[in-house]
Amino acid sequence: MEVLLNSLGIFLLLCIYAKVVGERVTLKRIVIAISLFYILTVLFISLLESSEFYFIGSLLLYPTYFILYALSMDNLRSKISLLLFYSLFPLGFWDVIKNFLVYFVIFKIPLLHGLYETNLGIMIFSLFAKIVVLCLISIFRYDFSHLKVKTLDKKTKITLITANGLMLAYFILPPYMSYIDKVSWNRMSNYQELLTAIYFLLFICFVNLLDRNLRQELQEQVVLQKEIQLQNINNYSQQVEGLYQEVRSFRHDYANILASLKIGIDQKDINVISEVYDTVLKDSGKSLKGRRFDVVQLKNINDLSLKSLLLSKLSEAQSLVVPVSLEITEPVSIKNMEQIDFLTITSILLDNAIEAAAEAAAEAGIIVCLFEDAKWNKLVLIVKNSTVEREIELEDIFKRDVSSKGEGRGIGLANVRGILKSYPNACLKTTSKNYIFTQILEIEI
Structure with a gap:
């Protein structure tokens, strides 16, 4: 049951990633994603289970997994900040929504709180949070795929680096506070609700700000493309008009030529006909070719x-x-x-x-x-x-x-x-x- 729920959770995260990056979820990607997750999980457990770094390793499992997955699916090696953003955004969004639901919904309802105390309950609510994130991305149409094709300026890079730092910190800090609370009884949980609320507001504001800036930039590109198209259409009209003027001139000249030929033909004067041909008609076809x-x-x-x-x-x-x-x-x-x-x-x-x-x-x-x-x-x-x-x-x-x-x-x-x-x-x-x-x-x- 746990394996099925974990696999379903990875599939939902993959869907979130695909929405953000602007890619399709294919069977090949699903197989690669789930296989990579379990291989990495076994590797982390075998290397860190008996060491004092196991807790830190468990926190870094998901970020490491998505960084490796993004590297295997997209050519982002030259854009480290964008690679981290694509890797951390699905996790950060999911973690913010999950913790918000836990502290402000589940913990306020005794029945849900009791269910959340079990491993099965944790997995179910985690899946529910992923579904909520997927719905939010679909409803608000968040799409950061255009970051891959645009040249990242200094301002965008700084924004991405700041966002990556905040997301990574949030993904690690609340679980670490829970760990300290259990080990030392320092009552760190009293600060977790406040931290979750602050991060929730900051994250939503950041996502909407970045999305708005991207949409504005895309709109400017569309306007620019429209202006280019209008200029091309104007050039097209001028070219067509030029061709039409040439055809009119050609028709007018040939009307005169035919009149001259008619005189020669009527007079049966071969010299006039030859002169018209040599001076006018002989090279006239070159312009048409x-x-x-x-x-x-x-x-x-x-x-x-x-x-x-x-x-x-x-x-x-x-x-x-x-x-x-x-x-x-x-x-x-x-x-x-x-x-x-x-x-x-x-x-x-x-x-x-x-x-x-x-x-x-x-x-x-x-x-x-x-x-x-x-x-x-x-x-x-x-x-x-x-x-x-x-x-x-x-x-x-x-x-x-x-x-x-x-x-x-x-x-x-x-x-x-x-x-x-x-x-x-x-x-x-x-x-x-x-x-x-x-x-x-x-x-x-």
Whole structure:
């Protein structure tokens, strides 16, 4: 029975962790989580049971377990403060709610107090506290997953370090006070209610403050994305207007040309016809075959924001004298990914491609393909660009602050990887050979 309740408790903590980090609870994660917990429990008992450090070890079991679990599930080794926050937050939230319920609800009701004195009662109320935490997170929609993909500034790091210290202290201090109370009879329990009340208020205030700041930052990002989209749409409108003006001018010129030809034909004067052809018609087809008119394929994109983004970026490439090839031969639309995330990834890939192709100054330039693979049921985006190097080392290009373009760069692809972590149905394949760098984004639809 205890093993079942413990396993259920680990599952609930895993659900809390998944809510906070923004991940899905899969069978694989459940098996890994429960197995890791029991392995660590046996290890702690075997190493510390007969020593004077057993009490401290038992307090550190859960924090150690969640730190190891977070390390095994997420690539957070370079963000120690964030790793500790993700590891301690589910435990801290649960412990605060549990102690609040114990001191201000259970201890005030004799029947519940009597049940709590048993091991089974402790486990049941512990599970109830975890369920309450899970409900609170769902109701208030606490989501700190965006901390993984954003660059942590100094203020955020200080906030996380302070929060980690407070959570770790609270996770250790109340049980330690209970231990001292039992061993030395110093009546430390008189202070536990006050400590619990203070920490409860501080924790709730902190959680709401951090959540509000994150929501505000995300809202600012959404507004910025909207402004970028509006600018792209404006550029798109200007490009379309320019094309329309060219077509009108072309029609007007050709009306005059046809009139000139008609005169030559009516007079049966081959010299006039030859002169019109040599001076006007002979080279007129070149303008129609220019790269600029590849944008006609954008009509196959159903999402105006994506259409305007592609036109804006590819127009930028053309302004840098970078050859552009656009291949969108069938109707296509964004599927199974949030539009803002798809646009962000596309923008980053195109920015990197344009910059690299401009430096390479090669004929290959940029090739962009977008299509739906009916055979494999996937939406596929391919971005190819020429490079200065014959082959680019791929091992580190997705790490934050690592880039072949110099110090302080390399944020874009790190953000791409961070976004894709939220989409198990999507993957990004990267290759580099023979002076061609290729990024292939595949989304299962």
